[in-house]
Amino acid sequence: MHIVIAPDSFKESLSAGEAAQAIHDGMARILPKAHFTLLPMADGGEGTAQSFAQQLGGDFHTCQVTGPDFSSITASYVIVPSQRLAIIDVASASGLPLLAHHQRNPLHTTSLGTGELIRAALAHDVDEIIIGLGGSATTDAGAGILVALGAKLLDSQDAPISPTGDGLGRLAHLDLSQLDPRLKRVRLTAACDVDNPLCGPQGAATVFAPQKGASPEQVRQLEQHLHRFASLCRYQLGKSIAQFAGAGAAGGIGATLGGLLDAQLVPGVALLLERSQATPYIAKANWLVTGEGKVDAQTLHGKVPAALAQVAKQFDVPVVVLAGRVGDDCEALYERGVTTILPIQSGPCDLQHAFEHTAENLRRTAENVARLIAAQSEQ
Known part of the structure; x- marks a missing residue:
């Protein structure tokens, strides 16, 4: 048997x-x-890095990063030397379980820590970084990731915005010219557990922000801010980031990874089955x-x-x-x-x-x- x-x-x-x-x-x-x-399996949500490590054989590394509420936390990522591969969970640095229930408010949470994990993984000799997108506490469309990797997100006075869902409401200019050059040498793969777009009735704010602590009014604000971010990406960068499947994953991190950083978005379970x-x-x-x-x-x-x-x-x-x-x-x-x-x-x-x-x-x-x-x- x-x-x-x-x-x-x-x-x-x-x-x-x-x-x-x-x-x-x-x-x-x-x-x-x-x-x-x-x-042990994973669909791109929390535990994705651990599942890959158990099935492929990998080493856990830890580092201090910025938590979803801007506090300093310890997060982990996995390196599989034999495959020149790094695996990161958004949930490890920017996850909802990192916050007590009374702290959960996606207007004010950030994905900065996930960007810092990506930066840490780039220091290893890897050809690919897999990023599991589930379990985030954020609806910042990956603004924190962009800032951590060197992008400038500025308001109408050319001052940096807060890389949060609320901060996106003041965004006026995106400058990606100073992104970490090491990104060009690696392949980014985003493991998704949902196929939602960034905006609209099935989008990141409407469907998922209430689970992260947002009130109906905050959901409306976040939806407006995500539309603003998508519009600026389109008109300033020539990038359409809002409607492809998975753009709404992890509070819009899928939109930034797939639309701005050229990551391939794939179903997380299929990816794990393929690699294991x-x-x-x-x-x-x-x-x-x-x-x-x-x-x-x-x-x-x-x-x-x-x-x-x-x-x-x-x-x-x-x-x-x-x-x-x-x-x-x-x-x-x-x-x-x-x-x-x-x-x-x-x-x-x-x-x-x-x-x-x-x-x-x-x-x-x-x-x-x-x-x-x-x-x-x-x-």
Whole structure:
């Protein structure tokens, strides 16, 4: 019996690696003779660098950077020397979990720290930098990244603006002539977990800013400021950054990376599957167990369970999805190759209780899945 365990992280609860271990611990109690392969996954959100490091073999490096609230924090990135590759998570330097709930306000948060991580990675002998775009606390359209890499973002008086969502409302001039010259020697790849544009009803402000603490009025302000940024990029730089898929990722960081820094934007799970050995493991498996914090219709759009189910379907491997929360619009996932979706909560509870007991709930649910597999194998 070969079982592949390949979950995403359970946000604000467990990393993908911790989730995989909890599932393993539950299943191994019932299936002690089974062979388990643990493949922690990521879709471009937090944990992307860790997943690459575990599957490709990489070294973690840390440095002091500017946090989303402009405080000094320690963030990490991964270097894979054998592939001359660096991997950075936006969430490591500019992530929402770095802020307490009362601190979350995307008008005033910045991606400066992510730019500083990119600059740190450029100091290594790498040919490519992969940037995981999920989990940001920002809606600054990557203004902080640009400033950290040497760009000048100026107001009508030629004074530097604050590289925040609010600061974009005073932006009058962009000067990219002093960007770090080392950027020309590396390939930038942005791993996206969403395909939203920068502006509009499906854009970075409207869809994602409320999750980052924005009020309806602040969402309207941010939308106006993102439009301003896109217009200036178009008329001053000749760059159209607003409407391509993924431009709205990470509060508009996708727009800057893809539209101004020539990064290639790709679905994060597809990128990890391409670069790792996950597909051959899945092809040889009897079962695939995956999961994430919330499974609903959005899971179809570049999330780990849907992407893995499509791979497993090619090899007739049954897929069990474990979820902290299950939406009522998951039918399409079964068509993608998912066999069953199971919530891990034992009963009604508040969100904080769910976060605190995720590992325990995963172990218990995985044990029950293993009982069904054991019963089937005995027939």
